[in-house]
Amino acid sequence: MSRIGKRPITIPNKVTVEISGNHVAVKGPKGQLARSLPDMVDIHHEGDTINVVRHNESRKARERHGLSRTLIANMIEGVSSGFQKHLIIQGVGYRAQMQGKTLVLNVGYSHPVEIEPPEGVEFEVIEKNTQVLVRGINKEIVGNITAKIRAVRPPEVYKGKGIRYKDEVVRRKAGKSGKK
Template identity: 45%
Template sequence: MSRIGKKPVAVPNGVTASVEGQTVKAKGPKGELSFVVNDEVLVKMEDGAIKVDPRDQSKEARSKWGMSRTMIQNIMTGVVAGFEKKLEISGVGYRAAKQGNNLQLSLGFSHEVVYQTPSGIDITVPKPTEIIVTGIDKQRVGQVASEIREYRPPEPYKGKGVKYAGEKIVRKEGKKK
């Protein structure tokens, strides 16, 4: 039994949620999101909350049950509060700057890296060594943060590169004489 799947998803104040067939839609102060639930899972609206149940006790239905409930919860959180990922840049001369709708990165290459911000995502640069990615869709926020980190992931010897805030870099010892 899925412990996560058993809990109903509460619809927060200020959010209008609807279930039409296998599609769950939510509209809140930050925007509007929808999620199409897999056919192996039943979704219904009960007492101002969304209830998720597996269609049968097959392994596939049970494995998609908890994931579907979590996706619906992420929709509710996204339209109310949104999501954010923080990235930190470390290294001499490594920095970031916002230029219009683009993010300009100096990461030790012979050229500047220019990252175009996708729609629905907001990137801010409070300090030259800090990037904050915000949006209402958790998956897209994580994907954008991952794409930015991919340009120069942190290396294990000096820890230079782009890393998530709070990420631990496993350091290696250098050469010995």
């Protein structure tokens, strides 16, 4: 049995969950999210807990079991506390700034790169214009937009310049050695 799928999901006080068939709608202090889940699982709502149960032991049902439980748990966590990702910009002259809601990156190209936030996501530039905080209630969208920002200038292995996640470790190469 799926170790993740069989764990119950506890619902915080200020969050309401509505389940109709395999459609789940979650409302909380940060906003609301809705999602349709695969047909191979059933969602049981009892009191302040939710359990996800699969119909049979087929491979597809087992795959969808843990996925469905994680999607519901992420929706509940998103509307109650939200998600955030932290990016660090490293390099001489590399910086980020906000123009309204748009994030403007100067990362060594001949032109600044502008990134519009999708709905439900906000950017914040902190600490000497070298760090970007991406916040939102949908974990999937926050992760995707953060990956797109990082892809503008991924960290390079010789000097470490570029955009990286806060907890990312860039393995450095030695580079050329001079003639002796």
